[in-house]
Amino acid sequence: MLRVSKLTDYATVIMGHLAGATDRLHSAAEVAQGTGIALPTTSKVLKALVRAGLLRSLRGQGGGYELARPASEISVAQIVRSFEGAVGLTECGSSEGLCEQESICSIRGNWQRINQVVLAALESMTLAEMIRPAPMPIRAVPRRHSASTAA
Template sequence: MKVSRKTEYGLRAMVALASMAGVDRTVPLRQVAEAESIPEQFLDQIMAKLRRAGFVTSVRGAGGGYQLSRPPEAISIGALVRLLEGSLAPIACVTEEGNESPESVCDLYRSCRTRNVWMRVAVAVTNALDALTLADVMYDDIPLHA
């Protein structure tokens, strides 16, 4: 699974927003963009999507900005990634979203011997991301390795 810049930036922005303000106060978009080295115009588009989905709220005008709509413990990383990235399925025939059935995207749907591999990958990724909250990411003390 390759994650888009939108998802990478969105998750980083949410962690920064949670660290800077949480649900208590707003943070200007520019401050988040500068702190995370994210182009401000691109971040504005991402934050608009997060606001429409109810992950953040915004206040206009002087002293305005963004804040979390609920505590970091109540924000699922899986839900954030699905919003920003779309399906977590690594291949179209195992996707659970949209109007297309697996049969419509692949003629080999019924006989494909590798489909179970991709199903397992999709389930593992979904379970791993759904098990994490924004708070888990904020306070994760696992050493980072390259």
């Protein structure tokens, strides 16, 4: 199963929360309460998002967190990269030289094609789109079983 980390998932939830109310600054405690994510985890994620340049923080009385730019200018890929690093489904998908089999691998090019499609989807989806309800329910694609794995 391909999956982003829990912190990346929390980051998208937190960014969505902040994108939903851009008219003011938000304290870490308020974000934690609004998202249901524990305060220590919320604080950790907020700090990482500030380091990544996706949020701004202002200290002191009345301080808090806000988006560094409009939600329509922040891609899901940027949020994912801030926690996961380069997006790559396989070692050869994110950068060259990580896999010992790279020079003789017959399927490397196709893994790279798949990686490009996934990355393009993450790049094309903005935070503004993420906070809107999905236009239609997404149904899971049934798994196909080969004859050798069928019971």
